[in-house]
Amino acid sequence: MPPVSIDLPRYLDRIGWTGDLPRPTLPDLRTLVARHTAAIPFENINPLLGARVSLDVADIERKMVADGRGGYCFEQNRLFATALENIGFKLSTLIARVLWTKDEDAITTRSHMLLKVETSQGPHLVDVGFGGLTLTGALALVEDIEQATPHEPFRLVRRDDGDWRMQAQVQGEWKTLYRFDLQPQHPIDYEAPNHYAATFPLSHFTDTLIVARTLPGARLALRNGDYSIHRKGAESEKRLLGSVDAICRALVEDFGIRLPEGGALQRRLAEVIQPQQVGDSAN
Template sequence: MTEDLGYGWQGDLVDLPAYLKRIGHDCDLAPTAGTLRALHRAHVMSIPFENLEIMLGRPIGLSLDAVQAKLVDAPRGGYCFEHNRLFAAVLERLGYEITALASRVMMGGQVLRPCSHVLLHVRPPDLPPDEPGWLCDVGFGGGPLEPLRFRDGEEAEQDGWGFRLAKEKATPTPWAEGGAEWALYQRLPKGWTRRQTFALNETFRIDFDVLNHYVSTNPRSPFTMRPFTQRFLPDVHYVLDGTTLTTTRPDGTVETRALAPGELPEVLASRFGIVLDSEDVPRLIAFLRA
């Protein structure tokens, strides 16, 4: 048995038929830009974003077995480390070149925030060296539906949702002059918002483990405070933040609804495709009431 040195994404271990069935993809699997777009869209639309394991008192495991059991074999979802861990393994299995990146979630803010999110820089194997690769992020919960090409300032219109990648200075400090960082912008109802910033520094599986530990256990992490689930579709974006359900449409229409704790299991199933085990339902309701 060959020792696992921690590099790569263990694509040889992924249950590809089960994954493809989960996302409803039965088309060409040649490692092209077209296949990448189709897989990305199918994954985002099929597997929801959620942090419910934290509310249920269980750790979030990032081994490929753990991620597949939860996101592929069960009617559940996960958050960025789980989603992009799985997607990286699938893409590696198909022959793509993958570099994971860590990002800071800014959501329009200016105060420096820690790296708490991961995304993927993906290149089809036959892509010419002078052609830009693709930014893939199936684990944010709010899109994009399809990969974004690494071209400064290029906007992508996806079923009425808008995204843009742009280069910017890493920091305003003098010693950072000339150091470029990327920013992902998203068009929200309030206008274009600088959603994330990141540098092209490679992140590995072990780094996912460290970031995941902070995000899932630190009392200052927003993910340890309340349920947070999302489902992003061509015509609607559902967000459950605590007990508030927000529905956003591509035209900017926003509706909010306050839920009673006992309503959450049904809403999770009907809006997000998340079906909890029977013993987990009272545990989640008790967490919310507490």
């Protein structure tokens, strides 16, 4: 089937691509990943507000390209996959079980989307939607080799169960982000996990603001009012944003998010941030 069409020039403008149109090559893939993750933040404002998270490409394009918003993994990687297909890349979409902070052999729900992209140098994995540890490069599908990215080193390992593990080196230790296999998925396969992530009462996306963005040599992360800047090779900077106004200002100025109109986000933030944070407008 032909790829779903998007306004590719507008998408490329959104991520700051300049010059000739990208080609389906590994160097251009790496540049596209870096620019996408720097320009389009990870954010869960829709689930936090109880608003629908659509996986229709036209809806995602409108939200994340035209309306200046971000999104979470299903939106991010769906948009990126569609852009890559419009450029001429061949790819398949995969699904993973998140293991971050969990046991290495845990069987969690399949709740994360990533991509396998074919290149002349072999298949590579890309994932522009894993929040604070989003992959900012493209990893060759090769076992047990440390691979450099613009941020942390990453690697892929395989266990006796046959699953692959995506790992990042965090403060000198290898941490597993998720486990996955190479079975291609179809768009319908993401509808149920997306509905779960966006609506289930125990999903952290429904009661906690989670925002992330990458910059050259740094990662920005916001969890309700807890704001962190992780710089490569340096101590992390952490501070508390003590008011709804301060959080919204960071969303606009630091994360580049165009806030929804009408004040619903501000009212919801007043409900979810810690009571001691509310009203401290000095931060």
